[in-house]
Amino acid sequence: MSSGSPGGCPYREQLSLVEIGGDFHYFRQKKTWVKPFFITKCAIKNRDYIEFLRLTGYRSECCVGSIGWTDYYYRWGEDAPVVMVTHNDAKSFCSWIGGRLPTSIEWEFSARGSNERLFPWGDVWRSEWYAGLDFEEPIADVYLEEVAADSGCIGFVAGVKEWTATAGHSVEEDVWVIKGSSWKDLKFLSGTEFPDRYPLLRRDLSCEATTFQKSHFCSNDLGFRCAFS
Secondary structure (H helix, E strand, O other): OEEEOOOOOHHHHHOOEEEEEEEEEHHHOOEEEEEEEEEEOOOOEHHHHHHHHHHHOOOOOOOEOOEOHHHHHHHHOOOOEOOOOOHHHHHHHHHHOOOEOOOHHHHHHHHHOOOOOOEOOEOOOOOHHHOOOOOOOOOOHHHHHHHOOOOOOOOOOOEOEEEEEEEOOOOOOOEEEEEOOEHHHHHHHHOOOOOOOHHHHHHHOOOOOEEEEEOOOOOOOEEOOOEEO
């Protein structure tokens, strides 16, 4: 695993990339060989997305009522991950910089690392790193760096959930896998007092956390990162 760049679109040079690949047990099951690839260290930021719109003229698809991605750009700032993006929005951005969305296997490998951890930092939940945070927006990178994956990537837990290029196993068409957990998930579970929270932590906050949505879906805790073959 190493930092670097596969070259290509000039704007890509402004993104921090990590190279990953090798043997991996997806969902801790059958060993799979993952061909080396590059992935962005963190989810794509507002500042990246607005540059994409400015230079291409692309119009974001998502709008819930009168709320769109710009509302959160002004609320959270340019360094926050872009949210309120559809699957097509995410694919279009990645295509613009010569990349693609990661597959669900690539995403999980990046999050769990070669040691195949349940959480990016290990198999035991840690709570001290987010003590005192108010959970009203995605957790800032300075905190996420404390719980980075061994790949060097950040934001897989308590940042934003992320679109992938993997189609969901559903009788419905146009359903896609979403990986990871968000600040909203952490806000909910941090306020619970269940006798045993581990099953919930594993389902909702671990690197195995998986949900499914139609391509037109968008939310204020859903973003994406890009991969490069």
